Amino acid sequence: MPPLQSTRTEIGTPCPHFDLADPRGFRMSDRDAIGRPILVLFICNHCPFVKHIRHALAAIGRAYIPQGVAIAAISSNDPVMYPDDAPDRMASEACDAGYLFPYLFDETQEVAQRFDAQCTPDIYLFDRDHRLVYRGQLDDSRPKSDIPVTGRDLRRALDQLLAGGPPLDHQTPSVGCSIKWKS
Numbered sequence: 001m002p003p004l005q006s007t008r009t010e011i012g013t014p015c016p017h018f019d020l021a022d023p024r025g026f027r028m029s030d031r032d033a034i035g036r037p038i039l040v041l042f043i044c045n046h047c048p049f050v051k052h053i054r055h056a057l058a059a060i061g062r063a064y065i066p067q068g069v070a071i072a073a074i075s076s077n078d079p080v081m082y083p084d085d086a087p088d089r090m091a092s093e094a095c096d097a098g099y100l101f102p103y104l105f106d107e108t109q110e111v112a113q114r115f116d117a118q119c120t121p122d123i124y125l126f127d128r129d130h131r132l133v134y135r136g137q138l139d140d141s142r143p144k145s146d147i148p149v150t151g152r153d154l155r156r157a158l159d160q161l162l163a164g165g166p167p168l169d170h171q172t173p174s175v176g177c178s179i180k181w182k183s
Helices: 048-067 087-097 110-115 152-162
Strands: 019-022 026-029 038-042 070-075 103-105 122-126 132-136 175-178
Touching: 019 087, 038 048, 038 110, 048 070, 048 087, 048 152, 048 175, 087 103, 122 152, 132 152
Parallel strands: 038 070, 070 103
Antiparallel strands: 019 026, 019 103, 038 122, 122 132
16 A cells, blocks of 8 residues: 555644543543643554654654653554554553653544544644644655654754744655554
């Protein structure tokens, strides 16, 4: 199946509400980040695009959580059809990848629908008022490309936000595997 591209969401769109559990035993809601920027990452375990950037995502967590950015990764894939994305495997992946942020399970897929998430990875960055400032790619690297994974695009968006600047003018959509919707 060819890669899918994320859709465009208007800058300034409010962060959709979510309140989900992490298979490691805790919950996170968008309300837990009131007054702080929030980065929402739709990812999964089995997608080669996510596997390609998983260490960069962990590095972004290590760099930006101490600067006050709340981060939530969400898996919305159907674990019946894709057992590698089941909650117990999500917990293992979070530990193996070194994620310092929650890796939440969207069992009903309602959160992915509210966000209009299309692919894994699909990246959303919201400001302190929880208004969208970035929906785009991590960087130009793709699996089997010779381009190193740097996180350049997302890091620029995060740095611009933390410096009080406006959203980036140019935002390249994310590319990855489609979210695996339930039948």
